[in-house]
Amino acid sequence: MKIGIDKIGFATSQFVLKLQDLAVARNIDPEKLSKGLLLKELSIAPLTEDIVTLGATASQSILTEADKQDIEMVILATESGIDQSKAGAVFIHGLLGIQPFARSFEIKEACYGATAALDYARLHVASHPNAKVLVIASDIAKYGIETSGEPTQGAGALAMLVTSNPRILSFNGDAVAQTRDIMDFWRPNYSTTPFVNGVYSTKQYLDTLKTTWAEYQKRFNRSLEEFSAVCFHLPYPKLALKGLQKLLTKELSEEKRSQLTYNFEQSIRYSQKVGNIYTGSLYLGLLSLLENQPQLVAGEKIALFSYGSGAVAEFFSMTLVEGFEKHLRTDRLQELDTRTPVRVAEYEDLFFAEAILDETGSAIFSNYDNQTYALTEIREHERVYHAVEDQA
Template identity: 20%
Template structure:
């Protein structure tokens, strides 16, 4: 990618900031979940059907979190021919620590040559750290793009008159775009032998963040839910050990509570932005210079708030795809079913199958639904058709690689491009994403597929790579 192509000064303000290029890395070694079922002496289908997992990737002792992050960042820089000097920010999201002081980001600096002016460090909060690192990268571009932009003045002789000699000069301002951001996220998820070991995995994701992106994140539409819960943690000191302390039931309930809260907040913010847009248009219509002000106002809103695609009444059918953090794929299906149920409570049920079967649960408090099996069965049935359209096709890597922790939800973006027949088929489509990290931190946000078509091949490359895995027998893994 050539970072020195001159652009117009009028385009200096960053718009449509998001992912311009992306890469995913995972080891080529994995175990079959059906063979792990046999090895663990559990019932057939417990991992493959009950959890929805097919394989689980793992790495050998020749790799660690620093090496896999360096690998995926190298892939990004080399495949897209990105000049390291064009990067001004790099943050790493991970919960896989090999040092309590030194960040993984500092080790990545070896890839930037003599460019030491690269802001950012590591971000940690279980599986959510990668999402927060991404938010930091997007915000950095919006805040610094103009100040990072370089201007040069070329003086051009326009006229040479007769005697007496007159020299008239014109000034041409050439703009060299500001610097980009890079976000890297990766984890090695391992559990001690037992019920949770099958939910491990390993992977790393890297993305170039900048304006005029292929995947533009909708401004003003981040909804967070933060709370204090001890569902999953890795203590240090006297209680330090390799494997996490996990309370599975609490963690799954915390995931669903966070989902409910974040979706409610997201819908409220979408409605508020739509109302603000409508109020501004009414205000503009009161002025004499109506047309001029409307043009300025609508363009300003679209660039700053990205409201052109915001639907006032948001529901899952407003999006081409809905993506979730995936500890295991069956949990994602239950989470999507909850969103459909919340839509039903909000009066949006045209897109559901047999929504009348949800009536018995309409008066039930949300707190009572988290562990209610009848509720779960009914919502799964009502949402099944949409699940197959909007979620399941994009869990390709999650099913085969396993729980990658921080990259989990973003691997689904690559699967989206692989599953699409062409970029034209998803152009201007919107995506809803939910990220969760134990402890707990979560966010719901959305993105729009824009007109940039340079990065479409990224998804194809990675999916070709996943087919080349190396089978490792269970005895070697154990």
């Protein structure tokens, strides 16, 4: 029985910051961002947009009413949690109107979480072939004003429906994971932004890629020649490019090196315009590849490298299913171009705004007309979400 991804949805915020503008405001060379990071734009989320609204929007874009009745599990992978107890998945379950007898929970391991969630979903469907599992990767990446990580912020969510007989990609059952107890990126409960050892994190990313790939080859006796593309976790595309270059050894044919390089360029197109979305970054790259590479054909294998600081890495592969191209979009880049540009001062006000609660622990929000779902208020410390059309 084939198990895999039947549908993929994506959502990001309505505002965009041009990195050219950020470079000028921060008095740095624009090429340090455009060429040094391979980034162009960042999605900027206002206070009324968070992991719940983004996750619900991405999911709503792909789910039918029949899907909502068949879903047996909702898994939200995030490192931008809104509550230390209640899972964001529960809020999303309610907003979408998914049938009540479904498990809903949140999973965390930095940017690796969505990969763990997909594996959990696969195991559930293997035992329950008629089940559907909704996996959501939703995050808002914040690093602080004028920090080294500021150009690698972003906001967005991926929603993936895992089923038997999938219509886009099937798992190949060949995953190899690795865990290292390190401190390259972390965010204690008392901090709203993370602590990062950037040089160390880069080395760990590349070394876990090297060693996990070596173990993968050892266990499954596979060569890069077997894959049409490699998708990477994308904290910023230039780091993933370094990873690809590590894999492109002299043993590979020139034709294969050219193919993998071209497909890599297609896989970073969305991230270049959205920025870092933590748990969803790898899968935004996968979606970008699928929707921007018309030469891919059914039966071809795609390798994926997942990395989450702290650290857990995984190398695995998926196979394209016959007719996969019918279940994808071709207008997403144009849609990204419809976001509202903001000046640097506006970005700072939007992105770093915090709720100001009154003496009862309440606040009412506005200016969310262009969202699908919104955080409309906090009522005595309870977060209240609505579909925006219901509030009109």
